[in-house]
Amino acid sequence: MFKQILSKRAYSKAVGFQPKLDYTALSNHASAITQNMKARNHVTVDMTEFVRLNEKRLSLYNQLTALRSKRNEVSLATQAATSKEARSVFIAEGQQIKAQVKRVQEDLSETEEGLLERGLRIPNETHGDSPVGSESQARVVKIVGTPRKEEGLKDHVEIAQGLNILDLEQAAVASGSSFYYLQGMGAFLEMALVQYAMHKAASRGFMGVMTPDIVRTQLAYGCGFQPKRGESSQIYGISEDQCLAGTAEIPLAGKFATRLLNEEELPQKLVGFGHAFRTEAGGRGLTTKGLYRVHQFSKVELFAVTTHAQSEDMMAQILKLQEDIFTDLGLCFRILDMPTEELGASAYRKFDMEAWMPGRGTWGEISSTSNCTDYQSRRLSIRYRPKYQTGDQHTRFCHTLNGTAMAVPRMIIAILETFQRKDGSVEIPRVLQKWLPGEPSHLFV
Incomplete structure (x- = not known):
């Protein structure tokens, strides 16, 4: 159901627009793209074939232009x-040209579909400061707090x-393995x-949004959620062209799809609440106990949607907000500059x-933030009109960024294990207490 190969027609029909990829620019940087894919350990496109197809596209386009002029x-x-005789000769020649035009158009359409299918699988560029290699090469930017390591500590389960x-x-009886019920004070936690994260983000100018949990499958593709070669899809498909959202990032991006904004309207900042659905195919292992790796959460x-010039500053804003959230919760955490093999297809840089x-x-991931530059906006047609246009300057593709403010199950793990007491109770961080019923200390007993 979740097809890896998309036709240009199917993509446009599913989402109502055509991705805007610059095939010539991609061809001109074929060598750099190949090296970037190797650095990400995600070689998905034969760039030699891509260049050949683009040269064929340009040749066919020139042929079509010449034929139309001749026609x-x-x-x-x-x-x-x-004379009737002369007119008959020209009519016959015109019919031959018409047939040639049709053949060239069909060849051009097939060639462009081949380029689109390959172009959609090319990952974003990579920031020059990103470490190269596997997860072990992640650069520790900062550690906040001191790890709690005394004997006899229990796990969250x-x-x-x-x-x-x-x-x-x-x-497990109701839904299957890797699902869970939170009950009693767990439900209130x-x-x-959620309330804390939404309010914290709103205080920094992010507009609250309740997102749909069902999205068009091609919207997920446009955001860069494609399984790596040899892996199963991480997305739950529910119909021919719809799937469950793997993160609210997808419907939040969809809120801007096909839109043309004015530069004065940017940046736009949203904080969305939704449910994430992950098949976790190929992800089962030592880190699956309890709430750490689940199918729904x-x-x-x-x-955020920004101009080119605003995106670096916006990434710093998102990182600062995330750091403040986890600091106020009293957690010990570290910030990592993630290496190339840990970047998703859309991420230019990721922390x-x-x-x-x-x-x-051990350490466990609770959040991430990515600058996707114009990777998603080219696939979703999210553009802005520059305030001052000069010469031939036209609309530009926006930059998009995303970051996790609160992944509930992982946060519950961190809170229960960090603030556990020997009598089995857990002290809840002060910033959460106003949303919980009970005594001011808000101990789970």
């Missing part, structure tokens, strides 16, 4: 012919079961985390935040 000349000659706030067994997502999870005795 116009023959049409004028036909009208000017003074043992803590949650002792407090009766988590039911994994019946969730989720709502508190609540998530608060930050999303992850990992919390220290004492019960697991």
Whole structure:
């Protein structure tokens, strides 16, 4: 259902617009693109073949232009012919040209479809400061707080079961493995985390949005959510052209698809709440216990649309907001500049935040932020009109950025394990307490 190969016609029909890829610019940078794909360990396109197809496209376009010009000349000659015999000759020539035009148009359309299919699989450029290599090459930018490492600390599953706030067994009966019920104070904790993150983002100028959980499959493709070669899809397909959103980033991006904004309207900042659905195909392993890797979870997502000049500053704003959220919660966490092999197709640069999870005795990802430059906007036709246009300057593609404000299950793990007490209770961070019922200390007992 979730096809890797898309035709130009199918893509346009599904989302109502045509991705705007610059085939000649991509061809001119074929060598750099190949090196970038190798650095990302994600070689998905034979750029030699891509260059050949683009040369063929340009040749066919020139042929078509010449044929159309010739057809116009023959049409004028036909009208000017003074004898029946001469007119018949021109009509026959015109019919031959018409047949040639049709053949060249069909060849051109097929060639452009081949270029589009390949072009959509080319990942974004990579920031020059991003580390090269696998996850082990991630650069630690900052560590906030001190890891809690005393003996006898419990993991979140043992803590949650002792407090009766988590039911994994019946969730497996109701929905399958890797689903869960949060109950009692666990349910209120989720709502508190969502409220806190939404309010915190709103205080920084982000407009709140409740997003749909079902999106067009091609919108997910346009955002860069494509499985790597040899891997199963991470997306739940529900119909021929719809799927469950893997993150609110997708419907938030869809809110701007096909839009032409004025430069004065930018940047636009949104904070969206939605549910994330992940098949986690190929992702099962040592990190799957309890809430760490699940198929459905609540998530608060930050999303911004900017001009080219605004995107670097916007990434710094999102990072600062995320850092403040986790600092105010009292967590120990670190910020990582992620290496090339950990960048999704859309990310130009990406930073992850990992919390220290004492019960697991290791760091666990709780957030990330990415600058996608114009990768998504070219595929979703998100453009802006510059305030001052000079010469032949036309509309430009926007830059898009995204970041996680709150991934609820991972945050619950960090809170339960960080603030656990020897008597089995857990002290809840002060910034969450106003959204929880009970005593001021808000201990789970």
